[in-house]
Structure formats: structure tokens, C-alpha cells
Amino acid sequence: MSRTAPPESVDGVAAVDRALAIVDAIAQTTEPISLADLSRVTGFYKSTLLRLIASLERSNLVVRRADGRYALGLYAHQLGRAYEAAYHLTDVLQPILQALVDQGTESASFHAYHDPQSRICLLRIDSLHSTLDRIRAGDLLPLDKGAAGKLLTAYRVLGERADAAGLVATSMGERDPSCAAVASPVFGPGDEIRGVISLSGPKERFTAAAIKKMSQLLQDSAARATRSLGGRWPG
Template sequence: MGESANNEGVAAVDRALSILDAFTAQDAGLTLSEIARRTGLYKSTALRLAESLEKFGYLRRDEEGYFKVGAKPLYLGTLFQRQFRTADVVPRALRQIAEELRESASFFVRDEDRRLCLHRVDAPRAVRDAINEGDRLPLDTGASGHVILAFAGQAGPRYDGIRRSLHAASFGERDPETAAVSCPVFRIHQEFAGALTVSGPRYRIEETTVGKILPVLVRHAQELTRQFGGNPDVFRALSPEAPPGL
């Protein structure tokens, strides 16, 4: 009996959250009928849940009866931004990437006119590229630098290609013996957060191929984007076309 009631409670929470998920950035507001249609709920159920969400500030209703997102989600978003630390999630992803690909994994962010290695996990091999947490490297060489520049709005065919394909690769740019593949990670409002990167000796990266590295990198970039508060669905449009000029 208790378990049944618990399951019903969980289902009610799921339905209530589905109402919040029904809103998009293009919506000025939704009628009860639109909410019911988007969620698949009966109008009576949608109304009951919407009124509960309104009571706790997650929804509000204007004079014309349209439901709109309330102030409470903004408050929760502010809490998320205050409490979130990259160190809580990024190193774990880097360890998994390094284990899967047996190459080094890094997370780069922009630091004025350089790129900063914020987190790093070395490859479980004796031969690897030499990058350490805290290293500041040029922005205009290396896959992660190109990703950072691309999502900072850098013009040019190469950067247009990176924005389309959501990745960059470099071979021997910063060091003739190393290569790297990099993907963007996004945070709240789809703002660029950093560049998730796999790097190693050039001959091994070329032997493994970008085509085999990229799916692993994208999967973790998606998950980090979700954890950062961004929309991971952007990676569904990942183009198989490599950025030009690589």
C-alpha cells in the first residue's frame, strides 16, 4: 500500500515537471489546452498540477489566463550557479575519457589572450603529450584554442566550420609531434563554458582517427553540458563534415 502511494507520488512529480518542460524560449505564455496537448495530460490533471506549481511560484497566470514560468526557477538557477564547481564534475569525465581512449584528456577555458588548462588527466601510458593543469597556451594554435575562438565569434571559414560541426582537430600545430581533438561544452543559456579535449602523440591520434575519438568526446561533452545547465540536444545536429582547413 505504501509502495503504491509512493509510486503515485513520483508519477505526480513527473507530470508536474513535464508541464515545466513544455515551455520553450519562444513561448510568451501557454493556455491550459496547449499545456495539455504538449504534455499529453488530461486538462483536468494539467489544471490541478499547474495550480500547484503556481502556488509554489514555478508558474504564474496572467489576467488573460495564460500560464507563464514563475520566478522560482530563476531562484533555483541562481542557486545552481553559486553552488556549481567544475571540479565537481569535469575531472570525473576526463578520467573516463582517458580510460576509454587511453589518451590524455583536458578541459580548457579562455584566460584573456591565452587558453588555460583548468583540468587534466594524463593518459595511462608512458608516452604522452606534456600539458599540466595551470598551463597557459596560445589561442591560435591547437584544437582547444580553435574551439574557444570559434565560440567567441572569430570570423573565417575554419571557425564557421567548427561552429557547424561542433569540433576541431589539430595536427602538429603547437608541437609537430602532438595532435588533439576538441569539442565545446555549454552552460546555462547555451553560453560557451570550455573546450573538452583529447590529445596525445600525433602518430597515435592519426592511427586512432578523429572519427573514432569524436563519438567518445561528444558523448562526454553532451553530459557535461547537461550538468553545466546547458542544452545537450545541440550535439544531435553534429555534422560528420570536418571543419575546413584541418
């Protein structure tokens, strides 16, 4: 399939959008990425990439390694630390996710809104079971599929209230035909959704009894996380 390259002009808002697309592409790779691969992933001409990367390097959002490949720079790490400090996400949620797993649930994750098409897994603790679903912190997942996606769409995109959207969502084989999940929202000040706690794993373990048990544990955990983040648990 042929690809139409974006205009060479990178002024104003378009330049910001393209620069963020470059940072996002680099963030999604597990290893430093070459200029050719960045061009393929983003759809930008190499000349456009080099011009924008020069600005990103000056701000230390992106660094060029000795081998010519690109990786996130120190400022990206500082932004991540600042985000965590602002919302205390790791300090609050890591023990809560661990407690869920310790109670024999499925793998526990915390998902947040990323963009109109996707959500991002910010935290993940694998369950004690021998078979797991394949999700890792940093993964981008569809916003329109899965239990976590349903709740993020309801609260973050559609702006629904708790009495309409509910406090528990389930999914059976939506994102992955062999996997299932149960999820519950976490709120911050002003009743704004901060993200969703999800318990996910192989679909065959999601019996009616297991879903009922995990749903109650999830709501208790999400309520505790909400209060710790300065929010108000509905009801």
C-alpha cells in the same frame, strides 16, 4: 632589447590592469617570485610594483614571504573555490575526463578562455600511455593554435553557432609539431561556452581510426558535461 617602462601613474583602470597583471605573473610561477623577477616579467618599475603589491597584500590576493618573495594569498584560493562552486567544474568534469582516459583515449584536459591571446588548462588527467604531451593544469596555451583554441575562438571570440563552428575540432602539430589533439565544446546556460574538453598526445597515435573513435567519445562526454552544467547540447 631595451624596454620602455610604463608610466608611473597608476590611477583608475590602469591601476587595476597593472594589479591583475601582477597577480597573473605570480599565478604562472611554480614557486614564489622575487621583486626583480616580477619587474622583468611584467615590465613594471619596482616602485610601481611595490605600490600595487601593497594594495594586493591588504586584500590578501598576494603575500610577501619571509624571504622577500611573493606568492598568491588566501583570497586567491577563495576566489578559485568560489568559481568552482559556481560552475561545479571540478565535480562535473573530473569524472568525465577520468572516464575518457579509462577508455584508452589520449590525455584528457579541460580548457577555458583566458584572454585574447591565450586559453588556460583548468583540469588535466594523463592518459595510460607511456609517452605523453606536456600539459598541466594552470598552463596558458595559445588561443590561435590547437583544437581547443579553435573552438574557443569560434564560440567565445567570434560568437559562431554550432552549425557553423561544429562540435569537434582537430589539430595536427599546430601548437607542438610532435603533438595532436581532438576537442569538443561544453556549454552552460544560455548556450554560452564554458570551455572545451580536449584529448591530446603524440601525433603518431592520431590515426584516422583513432580520431574517429575519440571524436565520438568526446561528443558524448561534452554533451553529458553540458547537461550537467545546465546547458543545452546542440542538436
